[in-house]
Amino acid sequence: MPALMTANRSVKTGTTVLLVAGALALSACGTKAPKQLPPEPGPATTTQTPGQPAGPVPGSQADFLARMMGSDTIHFGLDQYDIDAEDQAALAKQAQWLMQYPSKRATIEGHCDERGTREYNIALGERRANAAKNYLVSLGVDASRLSTVSFGKERPVALGSDEASWAQNRRAVTVTID
Template sequence: MRLNTFGSKIVAVAAVGLFMAACSSDPAPTAATSGSGSTQQTATAPAATGIQAGTVQDFQVNVGDRVFFDYDKYEVKPAGKATLDKQAAWLKRYPQWKVVIEGHCDERGTREYNLALGERRANAVKNYLVNQGIPANRVTTISYGKERPVALGSNEAAWAQNRRGVTVLSN
């Protein structure tokens, strides 16, 4: 019995060590000033994060794969535009990728209403990317309405996470 307790302690110490190593921080992204004088965040280089450039992980971590919408709205908000600008630049750099834009809603409203709203959200994201120079034949849309929540709960925090457009890479 004593050996099991000792072994458990060793495992616990090793786990804490691994956890602390995993929590060590990489250099923070640098701020760059655009010609208009506004400051915007630039992503850490993929090599610095250990993520291979041009991969799904690169897109999700260094660019961002989702934008969020206000309640019962489908207009892309300024923060969403910044994310979509980064997505457009990334997609121009890696033309081998196509994307599927998923439109999602929170749990409020009927299934039919939310499917239609999710479609409008997906199309708003698609239209923004196309206006940024991404060929329309590289972008398709689908609406999941309220059927695939990312956050469970009947409160504003959960609903805000579920009102989203997600860009999924495909070949």
């Protein structure tokens, strides 16, 4: 038994020596400062080529967001999934953009506030996403270009536990697919 203890002790000592030697070797591998520092950054330059339009690429998600100016998101009342007049105006703007780019597809995300069970909010988020999708289809957008997903309460945009935060989280968001 004493021989076994001595062997274990020598293995532990050998391991410790290797770890210390490795740490010392790594600490000796510092980077040297360059002889000359790079110049200070100058004024910003653009990489726009002549004839290229300024701003986002037409038909891109960035273009969609720029043109929607917040109308990519519609909001709902507590436990509601109906499309009101304000939502109709936002969805009409989305439909107009989608009709301009007939090869673009979109996903409509349904979201809820933090109240209620996970299962209830997933189902409510799905009803909200489908309500937005159905309205876009009624405006002439081909249903095969639209998909829906419900995130329930899993992706809040406002983290507070008050009515103002909850109202921001009860939403459907349209995201174009590139």
